[in-house]
Amino acid sequence: MPSTRLKHNERLFSRAGARRGAAPVLTALAIVLAGALSGCAIDFFKPESYAFLKQAGSSAMTAPQAPTVPRDSPGAVNPSRTPKETFPEAPSPVAEAKTDEPPPPAPVEQPETADEAVEESKPAVDRVVASVDGDPITMREVKDFSAQHGQPIDTDDFASSDTAKTAVKALIGEKLLEQEVKKYDDKVDDAQVDKYITQxxxxxxMSDAEFRAQLQASGMSYDELRKRARLDLEKAMMIEQEVRAKIDVPDADIKAYYDAHKDDFTITKERLKLAQILIALQANPTPAQVSAAQKKAEMIRARAAKGDDFGDLARVYSDDDSKSNGGELGWFAPGDINDAILAGVKPLKPGEVSAPIRTSHGIHIVKLEEHEVPGVVPLSEVKAQIRAQLTDQQTSEQLEKWVESDLVKQHYVETMY
Structure with missing residues (x-):
């Protein structure tokens, strides 16, 4: 099957259809998760972020409404308890007979409750050090979590380790958000998950087959990917509704940011971002073959002009390798584009689709997605971009305040170290 990738001297899409290195899918997921939250995540490893958690732990331990809950209850782990009454051991008959002997030693103080006795008998790494709504957090969880964030903990004495305290509080913050996101379990449908994975x-x-092969090689099943994608979407929806939608960025702030960052909006080199649908022709085609290809190209172009999704049309009709990517080709300097293609797209405005263009490879329908021209981009063209960026920044700050002012009050948090 012909491709648009040609020798350099033919100057046709020198990078068109070129495959990027396929990073492991698990790495890609981390990137996508960051995109889903779009600058919205609290940095739970910043010590200054945890004053509210200290207060929450203290108030949870002393709150008068906190009930005494059995160990197997869904309530909080290790709530305040009524101390267990202890009694001295009854003296043995031998001890009674030997009245001249000194009295037996005082009984060894017993743990306040059977729960604490069980806790003390456990290995340190399995010891519960905190809980959120009765969901225990063990020392092992904290150590694993901290190590994953590049902050290894080398002690079991959490009370004397700032790193351990920070990690516990960080994990509590994540647990609070995990509890809250459960409210969105039924608000994401399969179609949204499918679209998210396609993106x-x-x-x-990657093609679908390549993607699934990479996924399998990474050790994750497709069902696991779907579950993770659904959770990502639920998190993004939660943050959008609870935090992001409540942020209002004034136009004056946008203008001030634009004026202070003019270099960021100055283009020094012309570039065009293109997508295409290729109707391939073999070498030395017959007039009938050319006519058939031309009619097919005109039909596709007409559908695109009427509003049909260009990417969907490419996936169905294109003969180029880029079809698996919805026809996306990427960015090009004018000098990297075939003269016939360049002549066909230069008059277009971003978003428009060219008339069918004939080259030695067939007939191309090309969409001009973006066109960067040297100079300072007008504020009107980047206003939405700046607004989104400033909203992202404020979302990160407001998310922390939301956790501090609302979530902690709605959940029962306890620390035990």
Missing amino acids: LRMEKH
Whole structure:
């Protein structure tokens, strides 16, 4: 099957259809998760972020409404308890007979409750050090969590380790958000999950078969990926509704940011971002073959002009390798584009689709997605971009305040170290 990738001297899409290196899918997932939250995540490893958690732990331990809950109850782990009454051991008959002997030693103080006795008998790494709504957090969990964030904990004495305290509080913050996101379990449908995974695959420039093969090689099943994608979408929806939608960025702030960052909005080199649908022709085609290809190209172009999704049309009709990516080709300097293609797209405005263009490879329908021209981009063209960026920044700050002012009050948090 012909491709648009040609020798350099033919100057046709020198990078068109070129495959990027396929990073492991698990790495890609981390990137997508960051995109889903879009700058919205609290950095739970910042010590200054945890004053509210200290207060929450203290108030949870002393709150008068905190009930005494059995160990197997769904309530909080290790709530305040009524001390267990202890009695001295009854003297043995031998001891009674030997009245001249000194009295027996005082009984060894017993743990306040059977729960604490069980806790003390456990290995340190399995010891419960905190809980959120009765969900225990063990020392092992904290150590694993901290190590994953590059902050290894080398002691079991959490009370004397700032790193351990920070990690516990960080994990509590994540647990609070995990509890809250459960409210969104039924608000994401399968179609949204499918679209989300398709976007992930397209970002990695992989066909469906390549994507699934990479996924399998990474050790994750497709069902596991779908579960993770659904959770990512639920998190994004939660943050959008609870935090992001409540942020209002004034136009004055946008203008001030634009004026202070003019270099960021200055283009020094012309570039065009293109997508295409190729109707391939073999070498030396017959007039009938050319006519058939031309009619097919005109039909596709007409559908695109009427509003049909260009990417969907490419996946169905294109003969180029880029079809698996919805026809996306990427960015090009004018000098990297075939003269016929360049002449066909230069008059277009971003979003428009060219008339069918004939080259030695067939007939191309090309969409101009973006066109960067040297100079300072007008504020009107980047206003939405700046607004989104400033909203992201404020979302990160407001998310922390939301956890501090609302979530902690709605959940029962306890620390035990």
